Amino acid sequence: MLGVATPSDLIQDKNRTPFNIGRAIQLSGFKLDESQSLIQGLATKASNPQNVLQEVLDWTGGQPFLTQKICQLVLNSSDLPSTGRSGEQVKNLVRSQVLQNWEAQDEPEHLKTIRDRILRSGSNTSRLLGLYQLILQKEVAADDSPEQKELRLSGLVVRHKGKLTVYNRIYESIFNLAWVEKELENLRPYASSLSTWVAANCEDESRLLRGQALQDALTWANGKSLSDRDYQFLAASQELDKREVQIALEAERKANHIGLTH
Numbered sequence: 677m678l679g680v681a682t683p684s685d686l687i688q689d690k691n692r693t694p695f696n697i698g699r700a701i702q703l704s705g706f707k708l709d710e711s712q713s714l715i716q717g718l719a720t721k722a723s724n725p726q727n728v729l730q731e732v733l734d735w736t737g738g739q740p741f742l743t744q745k746i747c748q749l750v751l752n753s754s755d756l757p758s759t760g761r762s763g764e765q766v767k768n769l770v771r772s773q774v775l776q777n778w779e780a781q782d783e784p785e786h787l788k789t790i791r792d793r794i795l796r797s798g799s800n801t802s803r804l805l806g807l808y809q810l811i812l813q814k815e816v817a818a819d820d821s822p823e824q825k826e827l828r829l830s831g832l833v834v835r836h837k838g839k840l841t842v843y844n845r846i847y848e849s850i851f852n853l854a855w856v857e858k859e860l861e862n863l864r865p866y867a868s869s870l871s872t873w874v875a876a877n878c879e880d881e882s883r884l885l886r887g888q889a890l891q892d893a894l895t896w897a898n899g900k901s902l903s904d905r906d907y908q909f910l911a912a913s914q915e916l917d918k919r920e921v922q923i924a925l926e927a928e929r930k931a932n933h934i935g936l937t938h
Contacts, residue, residue, distance in 0.1 A: 703834070705738025705843070714747050721751050724762060731766040737844030739831075741786055749773050770846065778850050787850060793830040795859065800826065802863050806900035807858045808832065812848075816840045857903065866893045870909050878908065885913040886920065 711729055718725035728750060736742040749769050773781060782788050794804050800823070807823050810816050811833055818824065818835040827833050832847055833840045842848040861867060866885055873883040885893050891911050897910060 682895075704834070705736070706733065706740060706743055706937070707738060708733060711738070711743065714744070715759070717751060718747060720751075722762065727762045728766065729761045735766065735770050735845050737834075739844055742844070742846060745786075746770060746774070774846060775849050775877070787847075790830050790832050790847070794827070794832070797826065802860065802896065802900065804830075805856055805860050805863070809853065809900070810873045811840050811842065812853050812856065860900070860902075864906075865889075865896055866909070870906070873909060874905065875911075878912070881912075881916055884909070886917045890914065890917050 692742070707728060711733065714729055715725045722728045729747070732743060732746045732750070736746060746769065750766065753765075753769060755765055755768075760828050778787055794808070795801055797804055802825055803823050807827055809814070811827075816839060818838055818840050824840065827840070828835065830842060832851060834843050864870065866889070869883045869885060873880055876883065890910075893910060893913070894907075897906065
């Protein structure tokens with residue numbers, strides 16, 4: 677049986693099985709001493725297979741699938757890893773055959789599986805992206821929140837010394853801040869209004885949010901790490917909304933006063 681799940685995910689009917697007796701098993705990547713069986717294959721190609729394996733692990737973080745994939749790329753390469761240049765040669769292989777046009781080269785699928793697990797989480801997608809964005813920007817303490825569990829189950833991040841960190845350099849290179857911001861841009865409920873407002877040098881108040889649209893945007897933005905432009909747009913919308921409410925209340929007060937005088 678292959679796959680990942682939290683213990684509670686394995687309970688089909690929580691009404692009939694209210695007690696969770698499952699136990700989570702946290703798996704870590706290959707360490708150098710655990711990967712020695714790969715040396716036999718690398719030795720047929722590299723003059724110093726130990727150094728090559730270490731360079732591979734530096735990129736993969738020991739992630740089993742990626743580690744074996746990069747080792748296979750080394751074996752298939754026409755460029756023999758040589759002493760003193762193994763780091764550069766492994767880096768070139770990773771960049772040219774994994775990172776560049778990664779979606780087209782992701783065979784068998786691995787990176788796309790991670791991407792889809794996050795982007796197809798329904799209403800939870802924005803929270804997962806927001807959490808991942810924070811992890812890329814600063815230290816985030818590990819806890820057992822549903823969002824952290826889901827992000828860890830995707831394989832993108834791991835718990836390390838009480839903090840959440842990106843599993844490896846390959847993931848961090850592909851799923852970087854630019855990728856997160858692009859995906860958040862696609863999810864923004866106010867993306868069109870923001871773009872038009874920015875195009876008008878942030879002066880077109882007709883594009884700002886009001887009423888329920890503003891409340892929905894604030895609810896969506898809560899807990900996320902957004903760009904300065906986002907916060908500027910939301911702050912301007914709040915200011916306009918507050919101003920228009922005050923104008924409406926003042927107009928109502930005057931109307932009531934006129935009615936009383938008559």
